[in-house]
Amino acid sequence: xxxxxxxxxxxxxxxxxxxxxxxxxxxxxxxxxxxxxxxxxxxxxxxxxxxxxxxxxxxxxxxxxxxxxxxxxxxxxxxxxxxxxxxxxxxxxxxxxxxxxxxxxxxxxxxxxxxxxxxxxxxxxxxxxxxxxxxxxxxxxxxxxxxxxxxxxxxxxxxxxxxx
Numbered sequence: 368x369x370x371x372x373x374x375x376x377x378x379x380x381x382x383x384x385x386x387x388x389x390x391x392x393x394x395x396x397x398x399x400x401x402x403x404x405x406x407x408x409x410x411x412x413x414x415x416x417x418x419x420x421x422x423x424x425x426x427x428x429x430x431x432x433x434x435x436x437x438x439x440x441x442x443x444x445x446x447x448x449x450x451x452x453x454x455x456x457x458x459x460x461x462x463x464x465x466x467x468x469x470x471x472x473x474x475x476x477x478x479x480x481x482x483x484x485x486x487x488x489x490x491x492x493x494x495x496x497x498x499x500x501x502x503x504x505x506x507x508x509x510x511x512x513x514x515x516x517x518x519x520x521x522x523x524x525x526x527x528x529x530x531x
Contacts, residue, residue, distance in 0.1 A: 411490075412441035412456050418486040422479035423460060423472075430471045436463035456490070496520035 375384040382398040395404030416439040427434050444455040462472055497520055502513040
């Protein structure tokens, strides 16, 4: 199994974070007040769009389709109440080309959705367990402590350690 790493680091007094991923790339995250980067929840539909787009264009190129332009649009519906979870994400593939076969486009989308796109599979299957923990570092002594806080996900009721 592959492990993909990501982290965010607070910058300043607001809610601006710089996110870093294992491949070395960075992205700025912020809230509506600071407004210097994308909101974290906006990245979920973006990740889905990017993942399926890479699959679909690769498949269409292998099928020798004459694609001249390609955009994937997503529209996510979030709950009004906290935690504002997504209840639906619509994905629309806009393909511009010459003589592009609609059956090839449909098949490429189907393959992405059912076989290749890890982001879509994660969202659609609900198989992901989330393990929440912390590591606390004392700024003066460098001493560290850590603990698991809770585990949530399929087949797991939210479990929290007993308070000490």
